[in-house]
Amino acid sequence: MNFEDLREKYKEYLLVLNFSPSTVKNRALYLEKFFRWLVEMEIRQVTGVTRETMRDYQTHLAEQVTKEGEPWSVLTQNNALQSVKGFFRFLAEEEYLLGDPARSIRYAKKPKRLPRSILSAGEMKTLLKAPDTGTALGYRDRAILELLYSTGLRREEVNQLKVEDVDWEEGFVRVNQGKGGKDRVVPLGKIASRYLENYVKSVRPMLLKDHSKRELFLSMRGGRMSKNVVWAIVKRCTEESGLRKKVSPHTFRHTCATLMLKNKANLRHVQELLGHSSLDTTQVYTAVTVADLKAIHRKCHPREKEVEK
Secondary structure, X not given: OOHHHHHHHHHHHHHHOOOOHHHHHHHHHHHHHHHHHHHHOOOOOHHHOOHHHHHHHHHHHHOOEOOOOOEOOHHHHHHHHHHHHHHHHHHHHOOOOOOOOOOOOOOXXXXXXXXXXXXXXXXXXXXXXXXXXXXXXXXXXXHHHHHHHHHOOOHHHHHHOEHHHEEOOOOEEEEOXXXXXXXXXXXXXXXXXXXXXXXXXXXXXXXXXXXXXXEOOEOOOOOEOOXXXXXXXXXHHHHHHOOOOOOOHHHHHHHHHHHHHHOOOOHHHHHHHHOOOXXXXXXXXXXXXXXXXXXXXXXXXXXXXXXXX
């Protein structure tokens, strides 16, 4: 079989395993780049790919640059490599190949970066008050901001919510097909519950045009909001609040996690709230909750004791 035929077999395999269509599409695109590189290296059959070939390809990925001339991030390099490693694992398991030339190839080590935009509790309270709740769209925007802060949901997860996914009486939100195609149930705070209840009972009917629509948050035309509306709401409210920080929907997620850990939340509970598949992903927030460390430093460092004298 040629490259393209094998790629189609691999795509079918991923779909059977219930990978999301976007994941399958992205892996296929990375494989296309890999196949083009193989042809440049005068390798036209998968049987010609060796472990050395894969090492050369990993070097090739590390040398790639974006349209702006910036090097590919380690995450992008690893995503490209993951697609190829998965492809060859599939070929070996299905006996298209006798062995897997990519099996021993390790991913590049990801640099640990701290979240940059994190608000204090006071700054967040200022931001939450920015929408004009005397209007239907303003109340909708306040409900969205309260939801983001209370739950740490991703922007895409907010857009996908249906009315029946929110239980304001018990204080829970069901996230269907979140990142990685995973469902989860997350707690909803009392204040956010109150705003969502008022929105659904009194405000949403004012926006609704088609009663078959079940999306929780509606556009000004009564339909589903476009994917960029939540980002635009956050940007506008940040400007109106007077905050001089760069704030995005993900800032609410970062802030929710950081302040909960600062207030002694269990790391695994925060992991479940955010829907992280790995505890390592959540661990990064512990590095920015320095209040306790600062107190210990002030109490125990010998140089700090000299200040008291």
